[in-house]
Amino acid sequence: MLYLGVxxxxxxxxxxxVDEHGTILHQDEMVTNPKRGTAAVLDELxxxxxxxxxxxxxxxxxxxxxxxxxxxxxxDAGTLVFADNLGWSNVHICSEMNARLGIPIMCGNDANVxxxxxxxxxxxxxxxxxxxxxxxxxxxxxxxLGGKIHTGAHFVGxxxxxMVIEVGGRLCNCGTRGCWERYAAATAxxxxxxxxxEEDPNGAIAKAAGGNPDKVNARIVVDAAKxxxxxxxxxxxxxxxxxxxxxxxxxxLLDPQVFVIGGGVSAAGDFLLDAVxxxxxxxxxxxxxxxxxxxxxxxxxxxxxxxxxxxxxx
Amino acid sequence: MLYLGVxxxxxxxxxxxVDEHGTILHQDEMVTNPKRGTAAVLDELxxxxxxxxxxxxxxxxxxxxxxxxxxxxxxDAGTLVFADNLGWSNVHICSEMNARLGIPIMCGNDANVxxxxxxxxxxxxxxxxxxxxxxxxxxxxxxxLGGKIHTGAHFVGxxxxxMVIEVGGRLCNCGTRGCWERYAAATAxxxxxxxxxEEDPNGAIAKAAGGNPDKVNARIVVDAAKxxxxxxxxxxxxxxxxxxxxxxxxxxLLDPQVFVIGGGVSAAGDFLLDAVxxxxxxxxxxxxxxxxxxxxxxxxxxxxxxxxxxxxxx
Numbered sequence: 001m002l003y004l005g006v007x008x009x010x011x012x013x014x015x016x017x018v019d020e021h022g023t024i025l026h027q028d029e030m031v032t033n034p035k036r037g038t039a040a041v042l043d044e045l046x047x048x049x050x051x052x053x054x055x056x057x058x059x060x061x062x063x064x065x066x067x068x069x070x071x072x073x074x075x076d077a078g079t080l081v082f083a084d085n086l087g088w089s090n091v092h093i094c095s096e097m098n099a100r101l102g103i104p105i106m107c108g109n110d111a112n113v114x115x116x117x118x119x120x121x122x123x124x125x126x127x128x129x130x131x132x133x134x135x136x137x138x139x140x141x142x143x144x145l146g147g148k149i150h151t152g153a154h155f156v157g158x159x160x161x162x163m164v165i166e167v168g169g170r171l172c173n174c175g176t177r178g179c180w181e182r183y184a185a186a187t188a189x190x191x192x193x194x195x196x197x198e199e200d201p202n203g204a205i206a207k208a209a210g211g212n213p214d215k216v217n218a219r220i221v222v223d224a225a226k227x228x229x230x231x232x233x234x235x236x237x238x239x240x241x242x243x244x245x246x247x248x249x250x251x252x253l254l255d256p257q258v259f260v261i262g263g264g265v266s267a268a269g270d271f272l273l274d275a276v277x278x279x280x281x282x283x284x285x286x287x288x289x290x291x292x293x294x295x296x297x298x299x300x301x302x303x304x305x306x307x308x309x310x311x312x313x314x
Numbered sequence: 315m316l317y318l319g320v321x322x323x324x325x326x327x328x329x330x331x332v333d334e335h336g337t338i339l340h341q342d343e344m345v346t347n348p349k350r351g352t353a354a355v356l357d358e359l360x361x362x363x364x365x366x367x368x369x370x371x372x373x374x375x376x377x378x379x380x381x382x383x384x385x386x387x388x389x390d391a392g393t394l395v396f397a398d399n400l401g402w403s404n405v406h407i408c409s410e411m412n413a414r415l416g417i418p419i420m421c422g423n424d425a426n427v428x429x430x431x432x433x434x435x436x437x438x439x440x441x442x443x444x445x446x447x448x449x450x451x452x453x454x455x456x457x458x459l460g461g462k463i464h465t466g467a468h469f470v471g472x473x474x475x476x477m478v479i480e481v482g483g484r485l486c487n488c489g490t491r492g493c494w495e496r497y498a499a500a501t502a503x504x505x506x507x508x509x510x511x512e513e514d515p516n517g518a519i520a521k522a523a524g525g526n527p528d529k530v531n532a533r534i535v536v537d538a539a540k541x542x543x544x545x546x547x548x549x550x551x552x553x554x555x556x557x558x559x560x561x562x563x564x565x566x567l568l569d570p571q572v573f574v575i576g577g578g579v580s581a582a583g584d585f586l587l588d589a590v591x592x593x594x595x596x597x598x599x600x601x602x603x604x605x606x607x608x609x610x611x612x613x614x615x616x617x618x619x620x621x622x623x624x625x626x627x628x
Contacts, residue, residue, distance in 0.1 A: 072600060081603065129467045143567065145459060152569020153443045154604045162566040162599065164559050166481050167497075174599040176562060183481075245478050248490065252476040253457065253567070255466020285476065285488040286386065289395065290468045 002056045004049055004065040005309030007110065008032065010085040013045060015052045016302075017062075018309035022121025024302055026055040034086040038096070046100035064104035066311030067093060068113035068304050074155050075108055081155065106311035110304055112149045112158045114262070115142025116314060117307030122298040123260040131256045132297065133160065135243075136263035138173075139181035143254065148314050161185065165246055183242035186218040186264040192235040193221040204229035222268040236275070244279045251284060251292055262297025269296065316370050318363055318379040319623030321424065322346065324399040327359060329366045330616075331376075332623035336435025338616055340369040348400040352410070360414035378418035380625030381407060382427035382618050388469050389422055395469065420625035424618055426463045426472045428576075429456025430628060431621030436612040437574040445570045446611065447474065449557075450577035452487075453495035457568065462628050475499065479559055497556035500532040500578040506549040507535040518543035536582040550589070558593045565598060565606055576611025583610065 071083025078094025161181030169178030385397025392408025475495030483492030
């Protein structure tokens with residue numbers, strides 16, 4: 001069985017030819033340029049999809065297309081409700097693409113779809129009940145329940161990063177204060193690293209960033225912590241604490257089989273995994289009962305395309 | 315179709331004869347006295363169940379029995395993993411009761427089971443995706459997904475009150491700091507009322523409690539707020555804020571069709587409902603999208619028996 005997986009981003013759209021196991025057999029991409037309007041973008045996407053499908057012998061060899069979209073998606077109606085970074089709203093994306101390609105079209109939120117990829121072909125393959133945390137600019141991801149993406153009754157669920165962990169805390173882009181993503185996204189680690197340079201312009205983080213706060217990234221902070229720098233270790237310890245607090249809440253609410261951690265911070269590898277596994281276990285109330293395992297994501301940037309294709313399989 | 319619903323508490327065990335619509339046709343109860351051991355308690359429970367079943371013409375008229383238990387329950391294995399306030403652990407409750415009664419036995423956590431009652435026969439009847447919040451001594455309730463109780467992969471989920479809303483905040487009985495129930499259970503309202511008496515021994519709350527902090531209950535605080543007392547209104551406003559913060563997180567994560575609010579605080583009726591509906595709407599990020607409605611629970615103390623019986627129907 002062959003599918004097309006489409007990952008729509010603000011700058012580029014990726015299209016992949018994906019088999020039922022989640023393997024990408026071929027992929028290509030185009031510039032989004034969303035300002036030209038949906039019709040022009042979808043026309044070009046249809047052309048690109050046909051070219052990719054040619055690698056399988058044509059569109060009649062394709063069982064369906066799944067599309068991951070950066071916004072609120074009504075998966076039942078097949079519409080993009082709105083996407084701020086595209087400037088689009090109320091786009092009947094599934095019927096529009098079906099009219100152009102004549103194959104079944106499914107759609108979903110991009111972060112949720114990437115989570116589905118890990119559940120169908122990645123780090124939590126086969127898990128019925130999993131939570132994927134993507135620690136990047138924001139804290140995205142998705143909740144997998146019964147082997148499917150959980151988006152809720154009005155398609156606004158699965159926004160894991162917007163669970164409030166500190167009433168009246170740091171202001172989030174969503175308008176709420178204290179959202180988990182303000183503390184546990186890669187951005188939180190980077191902000192703490194910048195602060196560290198101000199506090200100690202001769203410290204390990206400052207040196208690694210050449211004294212330039214704008215050059216701080218998650219890797220610099222992680223590497224300094226791995227090397228045993230006290231300032232970086234304190235930042236890392238705080239970061240792990242905040243990350244695990246949110247995971248404790250998710251265990252108490254949803255009790256997943258497994259957490260999968262992806263995004264930029266997950267490049268820290270075992271340094272992250274060991275810290276989270278240890279601290280999460282210590283913090284759980286029912287720590288003597290079996291509880292969620294923690295794994296690193298496997299699919300990286302391909303998760304968007306693979307997960308979109310998997311929408312046709314789920 | 316007729317079922318037996320059993321609500322096991324630390325002091326009493328209630329048994330009801332319940333039809334498939336969740337109507338209790340007859341009910342009776344016994345003293346738990348858990349210290350005498352499980353065998354003695356389950357023997358007496360079997361006798362009581364037979365007496366209740368006689369009202370239907372005998373045990374052969376009963377399709378099954380559901381049991382709500384105050385602890386961690388492995389619903390697949392049919393065991394009570396542990397229950398602190400019974401002092402019991404690893405009780406094979408379903409096989410034990412099946413051996414005594416010869417009918418199918420199901421079990422579940424008592425708070426979750428009460429939530430199921432509201433979904434099957436109460437305030438959110440027919441909802442596939444609902445969250446029941448019981449605002450009592452603690453903040454209990456349950457998550458209904460796909461029309462069933464969600465307990466998670468290791469049966470420790472659905473502990474809604476133990477979502478952390480304030481890192482490093484008030485210490486909870488579970489050992490974690492900042493759990494939602496420390497801010498949004500009836501106990502939080504009562505504690506604030508006691509504090510108010512200290513701050514103003516001549517205030518409306520102090521008068522209603524006869525100056526005795528031990529006499530403060532949720533009703534006293536609510537009634538003073540309803541009457542427009544400034545001190546009580548400030549407490550109520552804070553309480554609603556904390557309650558709604560947690561509900562915002564649950565919308566962002568799970569996006570239920572409906573929240574159902576029960577427990578002692580729900581006696582405030584429309585005063586509570588209006589406040590929560592207004593503030594929740596204001597606080598939601600996607601407030602212009604359709605979102606969860608808020609309703610009051612309907613089944614009161616009978617929810618435990620009804621929900622237990624509904625375990626056999628779900």
